[in-house]
Amino acid sequence: MSKPKVAFFDFTSCEGCQLAILNLEVELLELLDIIDIVEFREAMSEKSETYDIAVIEGSFSREKDRRRLEKIRETAGVVIAMGACAHIGGINSLRNNQTRDEVQRIVYPDNPTLYETNKKALPISAAIKVDAFVPGCPVNVGEFVKVVKNLVLGKAPGLPTYPVCVECKMNENTCVYEYGKTCLGPIVRAGCNAVCTSNGGVCIGCRGLIPNPNLNSQKDIMEKYGLNMNLIMDSMNLFMTEENKAKEV
Amino acid sequence: MGETIKIDVNHITRVEGHGDIKIDVENGVVKECKLEIVEAPRFFEAMLKGRHYTEAAIITSRICGICSVGHQLASVKATEDAFGIELTKQNRQLKTLLDMGQYFESHVLHVYFLAVPDFVGAQSVFPLISTHKDVVLSALKLKKLGHDIGDMIAGRLVHPIGIIPGGFTKMPTVERLEEILDRIKDARGELLNGVALIKTLTLPDFTRETEYISMFKKGEYAFIDGNIFSSDKGEVSYKDYRKVTNEYLVPHSTAKRAKFNRNSYMVGALARFNNNYEWLSDTAKTVAEDIGIKPICYNPYLNTVAQMIELVHIIDECESIITDMLSSGLKVEEPIKPVLKKCTGVGAVEVPRGILFHEYTYDEAGYIVEANCVIPTGQNLQNIEDDMKAIVPAALGNRTREELTLDMEMLVRAYDPCISCSCHLLDVEFINDN
């Protein structure tokens, strides 16, 4: 059985997720035993007209990128949205809290409309159908490898639907709410092994909401712990502006 | 000579970010010679407005995946500068180590994965897996070291977690430091193999007198502390960075350009090498002599070689820092909390690609009023174009179109540009501009 051909593409992004893949180091060589990478602009000059799996990093934020996305969709059998930007809009979508006018005037005051941009920065699913996603900013490479493996084996991608708290507790962390910190863990999807809370930080929600978050209770709890509600709403908008709009948070 | 050549490279490969090379020569006259930046605008400066000081590093980190450590270091430095936070010695050592980890990752990526393939006739590093497997494995091992240093200090290297203004959220353990120290000593051997490989390559012979700008601190090869130094004009305070960068817009680029004494200047490994050669470690100097490169070197293609020399120096630095930390004993230090007030601060840091500046102005509640970032690659863009304008006329009649295209691509690659980074430049009028 021939190895599936995989091509990587990037749109409006920081390329950190692709870098994370290259950072697989020795495991990268093993990954190449089960897939053929035929296009990966950041690391290779080779390109390909045909590929089975397209891995896309970055948001859809310019109308002229729509055609490029559609062409990829037409060519690939499977499209994977890799990383928060492609999956839910990510940090790019933070600007959706201001109008396009505003942000253009701030950044390019002499010539605001010089560079084409859409009203909003959106996940790629706003332009094309997506078959699977690997969340996170950056992606957890172990999870990326797992999803690719599962797709190659004909299994479902297998991402968890439970929140970060499960993994945080398995790592034996004391909940950071006890220290007065704002953590989005209870409503954000696990699979990152609670890397941020386990390293002294808090969950900033880069992986998107779990399928059925209890947002009312979450709000009450945060108030109970005396956390700054404005700071929390700000925090939820860092990566999840588009998700929040959808759930009317 | 009457040559007519049109070169149009769309989305140069093996560089970070989206750039196009456009060269138009008609009847021997160079009509157009441009490096176009076509990266989608991301509006970071707009997004930073009104955000809390605790989020500055998290947000600016996402400007670029490769440079995320650099952005976070510069970001917290700017915040610390604004609030007047003094760092402890251990803190400084950890920040330097983290920066070093980033250099390992970034320089090795650039040298082995992005640049070297051109020199051995490959389109990417992937075919080298069968022809030069040892080299590839060596590169992966060195990269992993950089990664693990990042993991140890900040939780992960891409978009780190542990760096906050005033310190770190987590301390490394003695066991981990000892393990990293052993691996650093091993890495020396791997690196010298890489140097031996570099020596066998034929690098293009092109020079153009250029101004070099880098960080400077007497007595050390400056990375995270110091002022600005120009090879033409000498030392300038880091707070006066805008006097040095003087940014301006060009129509064919979403990124701004910079200039100081001449039409353009260069930052990065070669600039640091030229300005701070004196303070390289002895091993690094020996390697430089062995390869045959010494200051002032005006060949931009040798930026890649300068990176290798820096790696040799960095191994020595890391070894000395970790040894000192272990013998002094690790202290558990809580990050220093700022006292909020209206203020402005500048953070300057040497990241792999050159000197990076972040500047923030805060209101009395700790929210950002204005933010500015000047990216190393942005500072290089005009210099790259000036190099192109010097190479093209000289090459007419001597190089085929394909050869010239490759020369141009290799030139851009040699600078190790980070194009995504360079696209967030802010044109903000600071109210208390001096």
Add this chain to the structure above:
Amino acid sequence: MTTLLNKQTTKDGVFDGLERALGDYKIAALTKREGKILFDYVKDVKDIEQEYTPTVLSPKKFFFPQEEVILEYTFDGKVTAKTNPEKIILFGVRPCDISGIKILDEAFSESHGDPNYLSKRENSIIIGIDCKSICDEDAFCYKVNSQYPESGFDIMLHDIGNDYSMTIISDKGEIFAENYFNPDMVNYTALAKFNIEKKEAFDKLGGPWEDLDNLPEIFEENTNHKIWETEAERCLSCGSCIMVCPTCYCFDVVDELALSMKVGDRLRRWDACMLRSFAEVAGGENFREEVENRVKHRINRKFNYLMKKHNQSVCVGCGRCVRACLADISPVTIVEELTKTSRALKIETKNNDLYLPEKVTITKVEKFTEDEKFFEVEFDSGRSLGHDPGQFVQLSILGIGEAAISISSPPSFGDRFEMVVRAVGDVTNKLKSLEEGDHLFVRGPFGHGFDAKIQKEMEGKHILYIAGGIGYVPLRSLINLSLKHPEKYEKLSILYGCKTPSARMFKNELEYISEMKNNVEIFETVDRPEDKWLQHCGVITELIPMIDFNPDNTLAIICGPPVMYKYVIQTLKEQKLSTKNMFVSLERRMKCGVGKCGHCQIDDIYVCQTGPVFRFSDIEDKEEAL
């Protein structure tokens, strides 16, 4: 088993002994890591923390780790069971956690003993330190009497000043104390003083709940109490309460292939009934979708279902879930007294191969529909499956996973057995592509089927087989058995309903049955007819009144999609059939098949153990049954 033994030793003696023991054992104790207090392995006795602070996780992680490899396999068919035991000393465990270990000992020893947990316990020595007072304000061990465990340890140390008084309850403990602790004669006065002071301290806090003993009954009476709703409203279903609990032991099982695709592992990792997807089956149905039901189930396990089994509160009052819950949901809200009678249990591993599957070869396949495929398989070893109709097997495709599949052939079929598989999940989708000659792995048979007792009860009666869609498949194992000797029964009536004619299972056999005379009859119905369908159109309940039966001599045997049961049973009740004379075969999400991982629970029973075949009157009062 040793009976209670009392000795004494000095504190220095204990720590010196542990230092010597470091050479022979790994020692896990309370220690500090990066600012956290937790139970972890120590390399130096000096690293053991002397003051007790409640930890985030309980020490159960040493015997039932967060994640554990239980099988290793290679693609040329070599499969090895892994139990990973190590000789360890667990030192400094407090009574609440020891009570927790006692519960897990009993749970993992029950029926099929779990080899992974038991082998670790066999190789461990547990040295507890008794509590003389409460550790913090969230702990409530004294309310459930868990501060007096009678097993779950080998040596218990009581602090009597410069010395420790020792209570030793096992041979292992006695030998260890002899070798390492320099035991001396016990000073009974000092021990008595300790116990008196301990009792006073806990009594001052209020002592055990008055109704502790009656908690199970009280919970039974209060299934519709408003408190379930009000607590559930705040619940984030974050799973923290389960992760930290010393007596929770549900787990998920996953297959992971190495990138080489040549070797792989089967792992188990902690799971939680409080998570939304815990009771979701591959087809999409979720048997515990509402948060309220999940909260109710979790608390009932601690004070009702399992409490009946273990004869003590299964919540040990350690307070961890109280500390961990952001929504302030606490078991203390429903609490009563219970006297405990418990027996010290002898730990022994019974079956190392419980999770180890056997290789089978596919001898025949047939595609029934787009998504349903028929398989006939035989064991490579040549053995018979030896099953009852209605039982199931756990079918593995190594690297993909394991799924519970009903057996469709009757026991008298010889050395081969048959299954029909619908492609809905990872394993069953992969099965679709397998052909004659391919290999699979099987464990089983498992579950309670139509055993000899039920088969005897069927004799002389009118049997109504009522099947819906793919529900015909498990029922066929009994139907075909009875069709061999129809004379044993008063009558055999088969009622079969499907969405469309092409969705029917075993079409040829149905033809054949319809041509049988005498006391065998078959009626079919479909929701949507296709060409040439001449039989009934409509739901299956419409067929029931068409059958002439005497409810006093009839048994109904039902199997179909979840929604079907309610209506069929209602219709049968209208025809005066008693629920004692109805049998159902139920489906739930299954992972281990042997009553351990927790996924298939209905109230207090495991479907994989007490079912899948149930007499309906036995479960009609169970909330979660239908």
